[in-house]
Amino acid sequence: MSLRALIFDVDGTLAETEELHRTSFNEAFAQAGLSWTWDRPLYGELLEVTGGKERITSFIERHGATPALDQQAIARLHQNKTSLYTGAVARGAVSLRPGVRRLLTEARQIGLPVAIATTTSRESVNALLHASFGPDGLDQFAFIAAGDSVPRKKPAPDIYDLVLQRLGLAGRDVIAIEDTPNGLRAARGAGIDVIITRSLFGGEVGFEEALTVLDHLGDPSNPCRTLQGRNIANGMLTIAALDGIR
Numbered sequence: 693m694s695l696r697a698l699i700f701d702v703d704g705t706l707a708e709t710e711e712l713h714r715t716s717f718n719e720a721f722a723q724a725g726l727s728w729t730w731d732r733p734l735y736g737e738l739l740e741v742t743g744g745k746e747r748i749t750s751f752i753e754r755h756g757a758t759p760a761l762d763q764q765a766i767a768r769l770h771q772n773k774t775s776l777y778t779g780a781v782a783r784g785a786v787s788l789r790p791g792v793r794r795l796l797t798e799a800r801q802i803g804l805p806v807a808i809a810t811t812t813s814r815e816s817v818n819a820l821l822h823a824s825f826g827p828d829g830l831d832q833f834a835f836i837a838a839g840d841s842v843p844r845k846k847p848a849p850d851i852y853d854l855v856l857q858r859l860g861l862a863g864r865d866v867i868a869i870e871d872t873p874n875g876l877r878a879a880r881g882a883g884i885d886v887i888i889t890r891s892l893f894g895g896e897v898g899f900e901e902a903l904t905v906l907d908h909l910g911d912p913s914n915p916c917r918t919l920q921g922r923n924i925a926n927g928m929l930t931i932a933a934l935d936g937i938r
């Protein structure tokens with residue numbers, strides 16, 4: 693087998709989490725006495741900037757939102773947003789997307805390492821993995837690269853470069869699963885082939901460089917559809933299919 697690892701994005705790919713991120717931002721704004729509200733269309737635009745702290749900074753700079761909080765205040769506000777988000781995740785507010793658990797189980801059974809490359813805070817990733825896979829959830833991943841572990845977030849390739857370096861692999865050895873044009877650019881920048889699963893906030897355009905675009909990864913009772921690119925899934929994306937396209 694030429695495929696030596698899989699790398700998963702988190703938000704929109706492992707689970708549809710962005711709506712909960714959005715409402716957690718709004719709750720944190722309200723608790724801080726700010727009159728800001730991010731509705732869905734606005735949040736869709738703001739997602740162009742990855743990373744929660746960076747998104748708030750860009751909102752202040754590009755939308756002229758007041759008060760113009762400094763970086764310390766933004767970090768505090770974001771920390772509260774993260775607490776609100778992780779609390780809701782722990783209470784079961786989000787679940788894994790179709791096919792994710794199946795593909796991870798398949799990878800584990802054949803000893804294929806799986807890593808994570810995300811711009812989201814490590815606390816938020818941990819909360820999702822704990823809620824989805826139980827207390828040992830984190831152990832099934834060979835490496836988790838999250839949040840501020842690199843200075844430049846997606847679409848820069850840095851987070852993928854970091855994962856490759858830690859796995860001791862080259863871009864051609866792995867496949868990434870992503871849901872956004874920013875994620876696709878980041879992985880491609882690191883020389884990695886990408887499968888896109890379309891998500892609520894990931895958009896429908898900008899995926900020309902993906903190997904294939906699916907509606908989700910597919911399960912026996914819930915087959916996936918190929919929306920763009922090569923038809924490799926046949927209702928369900930398997931490790932064998934991923935290995936076969938290389």
Ligand code: XBP
Nearest residue numbers: 702703713742743744810811812813
């Ligand atoms: C998605 C993001 C994140 C989340 C919010 O990351 O851009 O910023 O919207 O998370 P990915 P934080 O698709 O790489 O998983 O508030 O924790 O930054």
